[in-house]
Each structure stands twice: as structure tokens, then as C-alpha cells.
């Protein structure tokens with residue numbers, strides 16, 4: 001009998017955008033990815049998605065990290081800050097540019113709003129040289145369908161040309177796009193499985209295409225349900241989700257474990273975070289995650 005091929009040790013990550021303090025929805029995603037990595041004897045990393053300096057702040061980043069620590073969620077290696085990776089993103093764009101994969105786009109926003117969600121290709125062949133003034137850079141996507149097998153959501157396929165169009169990899173204001181930054185950093189951190197909210201499921205084909213064109217390894221993908229309010233809206237700071245109370249970590253963990261499909265014993269309520277987490281890791285089974293979780297959110 002052939003021994004099964006060795007699999008790379010699991011490396012997962014939690015990648016919050018520091019646009020505000022951690023709320024229950026992001027604690028949920030953090031805890032699922034933590035339990036998954038720990039129960040597989042893997043490494044758990046934290047990345048701060050702060051490419052967009054206009055929306056993010058170092059104060060929020062510090063606040064998020066402190067909240068994770070207060071909940072016993074300790075990461076294994078140095079925190080990666082996307083704001084410090086501009087050089088890597090720029091080099092990748094140069095590579096794509098040299099292969100003719102990107103083009104400048106000067107379409108005004110209101111024009112694109114009229115044409116709908118799929119970029120109509122207006123600037124694909126418009127410029128021989130970079131135009132003077134501001135412009136975004138878009139990736140020239142091809143006709144091929146991009147598919148992958150999500151561990152929880154099954155087979156996903158997308159025809160980027162028809163369903164998305166040439167997407168932005170660098171904004172007009174010079175800020176690198178999320179898709180570009182995330183694939184480079186997932187590779188940089190040696191992530192073996194990207195586990196994140198299902199709201200990002202349909203951005204995965206774009207990221208897979210970028211991985212292919214940049215010669216980066218493709219991690220596995222696992223998209224988990226997100227917490228929503230009663231109206232089905234994802235919990236977010238914009239939608240009025242309150243920050244988690246850092247002074248009640250045990251209670252928060254106990255509540256979130258219940259939402260994750262675990263039934264923590266009542267004796268754990270009030271136990272130190274480390275003890276609750278040990279229990280969670282020992283009982284963790286990602287297949288028991290409920291498909292949807294509505295939370296009554298309180299607005300101040």
C-alpha cells in the first residue's frame with residue numbers, strides 16, 4: 001500500500017479590517033478560524049487588512065488585537081500589516097503589467113454606475129500609454145471559467161468576463177485593491193486554507209486568477225456563514241453592530257461558541273478564556289456550524 005502523500009501543516013489566518021472595534025460578527029469569524037487551526041494542530045496567524053488608509057486606523061488595529069488577546073486568542077507569528085506591504089503589491093503590478101495583464105481605466109464612476117455591475121471593457125484598448133492624470137488599473141480578465149471546491153460550500157464556478165468584468169487592482173487614488181493584497185499576503189504567510197465569511201465567496205475566483213497569473217500557490221478555501229441581524233443583513237459596524245465588551249471575554253466566548261454549533265457546559269460560563277478555548281478545541285467540528293445565525297442587534 002502506498003503511504004498517503006504528506007500534507008503541509010495547516011496554516012490559517014484571521015484578517016480583520018481595522019475600520020472599527022471588533023464586533024460579535026468578527027469575533028465569530030476569528031473564533032471559528034482559531035478553533036479550526038488549533039484542532040488540526042496548525043498555526044494561527046493574524047493579518048491586519050489596512051491597505052485602505054482612509055478607512056482604517058492604527059488605533060482600531062491596536063484595539064482589535066487587544067480584544068483578541070483578552071479573549072485568549074493568541075496568534076503564533078508576527079502580525080502582518082498590509083499597510084507595510086506597498087512595495088510587494090507594486091512589484092506584483094509591474095509583473096502583471098509586463099505581461100500585458102493590466103490596463104489604465106479613466107471611466108468616471110457615474111458612467112460605470114449606469115452600465116451596471118460588470119465592467120463593460122471601455123478602456124481595454126483605449127490607451128497605448130498611461131494617460132496623464134489619475135487612473136485606476138484593471139486586470140484584463142479572460143473568458144475561461146474559474147472554479148474551485150469550497151470545503152463547506154461545494155463547487156463554485158464563475159466566468160469572470162461575464163459576471164465580474166475587468167476588476168480593479170489599483171484604485172485611482174493609488175490604493176492597492178483588496179484582491180491583489182490578499183493573494184500576495186496569503187502566499188507570504190504560507191496560508192494553506194483561507195477560512196472567512198461567505199460574503200467573500202464570490203471574490204475567490206478573482207483571487208484564484210491573480211494567483212495563477214502571479215505564480216502563487218492556491219490555498220484551500222472554506223467559507224463560513226456570517227452572523228446577520230433579523231433582516232438578514234451581515235453584522236457590521238456600518239449596520240450598527242456594537243463592539244464586543246473586552247471586559248466580559250468569558251461571557252462573549254460562551255455566547256459565540258453556542259452560535260458556532262457547540263453546546264458549552266454551563267460550568268464553563270465564567271471560566272477563564274483559556275479554559276473555554278481548550279474545551280472548544282476539544283469539541284470542535286466545523287460541520288456542525290449552523291447555516292445561518294440571526295442576531296438581534298442593539299443599536300445605541
Ligand code: GLU
Pocket residue numbers: 015016017049182195196197200
Ligand atoms: N479583511 C476582510 C474583512 O474584514 C477579510 C479578508 C479575507 O479574509 O480575505 O472582511
Ligand code: ZN
Pocket residue numbers: 104105106107121122123124
Ligand atoms: Zn474604463
